[in-house]
Amino acid sequence: MNQHNDRLFHVLDPRQFDRAMLDDLCALATRLRQHAKSRLGARSLQTLLPHKRAMLYFTQPSTRTFLSFDNACHLLGIRTSEIRDPSISSEVKGETFEDSIRTFSSYVDVIIMRTHEAGMATQSAALMDRIERPVPIVNAGSGKDQHPTQALLDIYTLGRSFETRGGIDGKTIGLMGDLRRGRTARSLAYLMKNYGGVRLVFIAPDTFAMGSDIKAHLREHGIPFEETDELASVIGELDAVYVTRLQTEHDVGDESKGFEHARFRIGSEQLPALKSDAVIMHPLPRGPELDPAIDRDPRAMYWRQERNGMWMRVALLVKIFEVEGELPD
Ligand code: NCD
Numbered sequence: 565m566n567q568h569n570d571r572l573f574h575v576l577d578p579r580q581f582d583r584a585m586l587d588d589l590c591a592l593a594t595r596l597r598q599h600a601k602s603r604l605g606a607r608s609l610q611t612l613l614p615h616k617r618a619m620l621y622f623t624q625p626s627t628r629t630f631l632s633f634d635n636a637c638h639l640l641g642i643r644t645s646e647i648r649d650p651s652i653s654s655e656v657k658g659e660t661f662e663d664s665i666r667t668f669s670s671y672v673d674v675i676i677m678r679t680h681e682a683g684m685a686t687q688s689a690a691l692m693d694r695i696e697r698p699v700p701i702v703n704a705g706s707g708k709d710q711h712p713t714q715a716l717l718d719i720y721t722l723g724r725s726f727e728t729r730g731g732i733d734g735k736t737i738g739l740m741g742d743l744r745r746g747r748t749a750r751s752l753a754y755l756m757k758n759y760g761g762v763r764l765v766f767i768a769p770d771t772f773a774m775g776s777d778i779k780a781h782l783r784e785h786g787i788p789f790e791e792t793d794e795l796a797s798v799i800g801e802l803d804a805v806y807v808t809r810l811q812t813e814h815d816v817g818d819e820s821k822g823f824e825h826a827r828f829r830i831g832s833e834q835l836p837a838l839k840s841d842a843v844i845m846h847p848l849p850r851g852p853e854l855d856p857a858i859d860r861d862p863r864a865m866y867w868r869q870e871r872n873g874m875w876m877r878v879a880l881l882v883k884i885f886e887v888e889g890e891l892p893d
Pocket of ligand 1: 628705709714747748808809845848849863
């Protein structure tokens with residue numbers, strides 16, 4: 565469904581990406597950011613897609629993903645429109661979600677969407693595949709479930725961080741925090757099947773442990789993982805630690821109440837135990853789990869990770885609209 569005649573069309577789930585596509589997207593993101601550095605290069609990017617329009621349908625809060633997609637579109641000359649509040653769309657008049665999406669598709673060439681519930685992007689893509697003028701659907705975060713474009717930018721960041729050390733293959737990567745409801749950690753774990761010799765370490769309390777669906781996927785693909793609720797016992801083994809926040813917006817009752825922030829955080833006290841060439845990542849926004857006091861540590865990669873996100877999204881749009889061949893050398 566995601567491949568229309570072998571082209572990248574809908575972006576719904578990290579499992580649709582294989583190693584060749586990941587390597588290709590990362591190389592393209594780097595090429596695009598280099599182009600954009602010069603006035604001439606930036607101008608040539610703007611001429612790639614001025615005939616395309618994008619709809620940003622973000623009915624769940626977003627800063628980075630929204631702004632990076634919006635800017636990615638503008639870098640390529642794509643015009644954007646947005647709905648960020650469903651209370652001002654015709655959904656309040658009783659229009660169904662499907663009719664709303666179909667309406668957007670009448671005016672634009674790609675729909676980028678973030679929703680509080682899981683499965684809406686997939687449902688929209690299925691609708692597109694039934695109508696006369698389908699447009700690609702990009703999942704920019706689907707509830708507690710998936711965030712595929714974040715996983716792509718995380719892979720891009722890991723790849724760049726380990727560029728002179730053999731890339732992501734063979735690395736030990738720790739994922740810490742609310743892994744049960746954190747879609748970024750779930751999506752990143754899915755992409756790990758594309759790398760050889762990777763070992764994952766899940767650092768979370770039992771009640772927020774990584775989901776059994778993700779663990780079953782890792783077993784099926786032979787990716788070793790271990791689980792612990794003690795960062796100190798594993799921190800020295802990690803080449804990367806991916807820190808995440810407690811996803812309180814998905815609370816049922818007071819389930820977040822017992823979460824012990826102090827045990828699943830990185831601050832100055834944890835740094836001495838971390839390898840000198842390890843990287844610290846976080847999808848942001850941060851909570852108490854990531855101390856701003858460590859922002860200037862050379863291992864802190866999250867601000868670069870944020871910038872990488874925009875270039876990865878530019879690369880995705882270039883692929884979706886198949887204009888890579890028109891890039892100047
Ligand atoms: C993440 C998200 O929305 O899932 N943020 C982002 O897109 N960078 C992470 C989070 O909100 O915890």
